Amino acid sequence: MSRDAILARIRTARPPATALPDIHALPFVQYDDRYAAFAGLIANLGGQALQLAENQTIRQAVAAHFPAHGRLVDLTQAGHEEADSPHAWHDVDVAIVPGQLAVAENAAVWVSTPGNRYRSLYFLTQKLVLVVPRAQLVDTMRDAYRHIRIEEHGFGCFISGSSRTADIEQSLVMGAHGAMAALVLFV
């Protein structure tokens, strides 16, 4: 076992102690209009933000945004379908997933669902719809981390727009491995 030898080496090598800073002492950026900041950013990150209209259901908004689609899974509905293996979502075209909170500074949405069961769905689906309560839109990551608890579900992810890559000559391409399109619906 190398564990104890490594820890012993660190103990003799470590530099003199310094203090841990208070990260809350520094003022972070604040937005007058968080929704506008979020919506403006996500448009450049392979996504779109929409405010659900009055009298409009989530499904109506999704149908308007992605008119023709294949298999749809809607985790915001009670009694939605379950999968017996993470692979079973491989042919999902549209996934509607509840997001707990959104961040204005980087257009990210925190996604973490009970039981850690739907993890693969967020990344296998071709189009991802995240449904977030408008009241849960915060300024920065510092505000976000105040609210989230990973231990709730054992896994959580900030998702900002579509899966993307610029690995070929720095050309930005949407749809590397995960969703090719993203829609954030504020309700």
Add this chain to the structure above:
Amino acid sequence: MKDDSVNHARAARDFLQDHAHASWHDSAIWWVRHKRDVQAAQLPEWEGLRELARQIKAHTLSHLDVYLQEFEAKARANGVMVHWAADAAEHNRIVHGILAAHSVKKLVKSKSMLTEECGLNPYLETRGIEVIDTDLGERIVQLRHEAPSHIVMPAIHLKKEQIGELFQRELGTAAGNNDPTYLTHAARTNLREHFLSADAGLTGVNFAIAETGAVVVCTNEGNADLGAALPPLHIASMGLEKVIPKLEHLSVFTRLLARSAIGSPTTTYTSHFERARPGGEMHIVIVDNGRSDILGRADFYESLRCIRCGACMNTCPVYRRSSGFSYSYIIPGPIGSTLGPSRDIKKHASMAFACTTCGSCNNVCPVKIPLADQLVAQRARAFDAGAMAKGKKGGVLALRTLLGHPKLFELAGGAMRKIVPILPERLNSAIPYSRPGRELPTMPAQSFKQWWQQNRKKP
């Protein structure tokens, strides 16, 4: 794996033979540096954030044993298996042991400079395990049997025509179609199959949180997530310097990482893995491999603050004009040029000289590592270890003599002012990238001392 007998100056000269390509490489990477500046300018607190990041990392390194033990205890309580590896060989043995115990035939990997450092792929391949790198850039260099030339943009040294040809051969894409979107989606389809049929996934680790035992992985492609969510076995390999004290500290690091790395406000996915997926198993391998040695060196331990954003290479005038393959260590650019020589000064001495000491890396580094200063200190080590190139060593010794003898210095200065303007290379040095070595400055008519005596000595 990289050939560690590479000499930076020689390899850079070869790279610069293709002027057009070298110039493209330079400006493509400079563009990323520019995007970083645009992002930094949008946050009034940017410099304050860098300072916080520096302080958090400095504090953690000074209590590293404490935080690693806390992290281990929390991860174990979450049902995660934690392993410790003293060096690359032990890391590879541990990973292979876990894979063999699960009869794994195919492993999907996301980006991990640590596994490159350890040479994991060839180790597993010779033991009959198929290893698929899934980050697009890493997949490209894997298919070409190359190492990554940049830590964030592994295939930045290649033109799309080369990738088109490669994919035609390996993935059956249409001949002559070099459209990046077409090629990316062809790789997507191919790699989906691998994700769905893999027996295990291995990811790197960007941050490990002592407070909760979670590891955080940042990608734009989503490959780490598919690799960790689909197969029943997830292994995360991390250098022991990746630990941070608390979850809230991610509010500093996630704000700096993608802005510094690619000039984007965040990566698409910032995933926090704390427990295995239902029915699955999760392992974390904590690797030392020379890091505890660096921790004990007053001149160099600050390099352990690195969050591998790549900003220092994007800004580096030498990296941009010489490419990652000119560096003998697996990590190129300023950070590689201190880590490599720290590991083995004899092998990687030439890297310490791949630097103009302009200090731009110090100014962009999100955790404020004094990189340029470390490179100067590494040069001193290269001299002491007798690992300096002969000509360079001669130059240094001659300069020492000159600087120690003022009369001789004056004499030599006078001679230089006459000889340099008539050197043959001076006469045809108009073509960029064509000149060997360093450009000599325009020679003044007189020395500063002479000028001073004429102009300022008068009462």
